[in-house]
Amino acid sequence: MRLPHEVAIALLVEAALAATCAGLLFRGRWRRLVTFSVYVPTVLTGNVLVTWWPETFWVYRFWILKESVYSSLTLCIALELGWLTLRPFKGAEATLRRVTVVALVAMAILLATSPGRESTFLAVAGEVLPRVTTVTVWLMALTLVLAHWYRIPWDPFVLGVAVSFGAYQAVFGVLLRLEGIYGWAVQPYLNALDPPAYLVLTVWWAYMCWRPDPAGSSGRRRLLQDLQLEASR
Amino acid sequence: MTLLIVMLLGLVLLLMVAGLYNQETILRDWQMILAPWGERAYRELEKRAEGEAHLADYAYERARAAADPAEAVRLLEVGLKVIQHSSRDWVIVLRGMGVLSRMAGAIAPVEPVRPAAFRASHLWGLATLARLGHHLLVTTAERFRLRAYVLRGGFAIATRLFVQSLARTRARGAAAEPEWERLAAIRDDLRVLPAESLRTFHWLLVSLAAERRRTA
Numbered sequence: 001m002r003l004p005h006e007v008a009i010a011l012l013v014e015a016a017l018a019a020t021c022a023g024l025l026f027r028g029r030w031r032r033l034v035t036f037s038v039y040v041p042t043v044l045t046g047n048v049l050v051t052w053w054p055e056t057f058w059v060y061r062f063w064i065l066k067e068s069v070y071s072s073l074t075l076c077i078a079l080e081l082g083w084l085t086l087r088p089f090k091g092a093e094a095t096l097r098r099v100t101v102v103a104l105v106a107m108a109i110l111l112a113t114s115p116g117r118e119s120t121f122l123a124v125a126g127e128v129l130p131r132v133t134t135v136t137v138w139l140m141a142l143t144l145v146l147a148h149w150y151r152i153p154w155d156p157f158v159l160g161v162a163v164s165f166g167a168y169q170a171v172f173g174v175l176l177r178l179e180g181i182y183g184w185a186v187q188p189y190l191n192a193l194d195p196p197a198y199l200v201l202t203v204w205w206a207y208m209c210w211r212p213d214p215a216g217s218s219g220r221r222r223l224l225q226d227l228q229l230e231a232s233r
Numbered sequence: 234m235t236l237l238i239v240m241l242l243g244l245v246l247l248l249m250v251a252g253l254y255n256q257e258t259i260l261r262d263w264q265m266i267l268a269p270w271g272e273r274a275y276r277e278l279e280k281r282a283e284g285e286a287h288l289a290d291y292a293y294e295r296a297r298a299a300a301d302p303a304e305a306v307r308l309l310e311v312g313l314k315v316i317q318h319s320s321r322d323w324v325i326v327l328r329g330m331g332v333l334s335r336m337a338g339a340i341a342p343v344e345p346v347r348p349a350a351f352r353a354s355h356l357w358g359l360a361t362l363a364r365l366g367h368h369l370l371v372t373t374a375e376r377f378r379l380r381a382y383v384l385r386g387g388f389a390i391a392t393r394l395f396v397q398s399l400a401r402t403r404a405r406g407a408a409a410e411p412e413w414e415r416l417a418a419i420r421d422d423l424r425v426l427p428a429e430s431l432r433t434f435h436w437l438l439v440s441l442a443a444e445r446r447r448t449a
Contacts (some may be wrong), residue, residue: 089336090277090339091335091337091374105363110236123438130236131236134236134239134240134243137244137247138239138243140243140247141243141244141246141247142246144246144251144254145246145250147254148253148254150335150336151259151262151263151332151335151336151430152259153256153259153260153263154254154256156256159251159254162251163248163251164287165246166243166244166247167244167247167248170241170243170244171238171244172246174237174241177236177237177240178237181234210400
């Protein structure tokens with residue numbers, strides 16, 4: 001049985017996600033990061049199902065399914081972030097390709113060596129998901145490092161998503177990993193800390209989707225036009 | 234536990250780089266790359282290098298001609314101030330070249346710094362090592378950055394050698410003659426370093442001009 005404050009936070013998250021969806025559509029920002037625009041309604045649907053039909057969807061099996069889908073989409077967001085930001089710049093793109101291959105190979109090795117657990121939930125939540133999350137966070141961080149090294153300007157909206165989502169993913173991953181190490185004892189902490197953190201994240205996203213573009217944000221677009229690379233974006 | 238640490242390190246890196254990000258500076262650098270500013274900047278650098286070399290030479294020649302060793306040391310100290318100031322400027326310029334080289338799509342092939350051009354053994358050693366590194370690196374951009382890095386190191390080493398030589402003279406007492414042979418070698422090397430830096434800048438300009446043609 002979910003506690004009333006947990007339901008309240010879940011409802012607020014849904015409201016923030018709905019506002020984010022609307023912002024993506026009405027402000028036309030869904031084009032700037034397509035995988036993110038797929039991720040947001042997917043999470044919204046998952047949350048609505050759990051909140052409104054808990055007897056069917058508030059079960060471990062569904063949690064594992066939805067978190068696996070979310071993790072895969074998050075990894076896709078990390079890949080698109082790099083591709084979108086660095087691809088128009090020749091030198092950076094070549095390095096990004098190498099970094100991505102190394103990251104994906106590392107993830108494959110991490111997943112292949114993840115130990116089995118007594119319960120499927122602990123195996124997925126405590127072993128598999130933290131490994132995928134680690135690679136995702138590192139991909140986002142390395143994309144930022146490469147952009148910094150090659151002096152590449154970011155779209156402010158995309159940068160906002162990269163930093164906020166990367167930071168949240170790290171927090172979420174740490175909590176999951178702690179559950180993997182200490183078992184069920186960590187579950188109450190995960191339940192207490194993760195929903196508020198996710199609420200903060202979704203409210204920030206809603207704000208980012210609706211706020212006008214900051215002054216000077218057209219700089220990247222102008223630069224790409226100057227370099228005549230807009231078409232390849 | 235290792236996974237936990239790796240994840241937290243990723244978070245720290247992400248937040249650190251996000252904190253360093255400055256869109257305005259980056260766009261300004263790109264505007265500079267895409268504008269035809271190169272020739273003017275090259276001439277200005279050339280003129281400045283000549284002026285500073287002339288000042289340092291003047292101080293050195295006056296010191297050499299001074300009858301009193303204490304006066305010679307004082308004049309050499311004036312020369313040192315000029316060298317320190319100009320070396321600091323060149324290090325900044327070379328660091329900037331390294332940054333701009335990352336933004337060019339391709340860098341024109343560069344040559345390594347010639348060890349034989351230097352008289353001081355430290356600089357000769359550095360240039361020899363750099364020559365070896367030059368052949369081990371794959372891309373011209375990496376070779377360019379190595380060249381800029383070596384020249385930056387060269388300025389630091391030459392200035393330090395000058396300082397050490399003066400300190401030794403001072404330590405020997407007011408009547409001691411400065412180490413003229415060693416100082417002459419450093420002075421020659423300090424003529425080579427700006428000339429090589431200018432050549433590096435020339436390669437960068439050629440690469441950036443190609444970038445402009447590519448996008449025009």
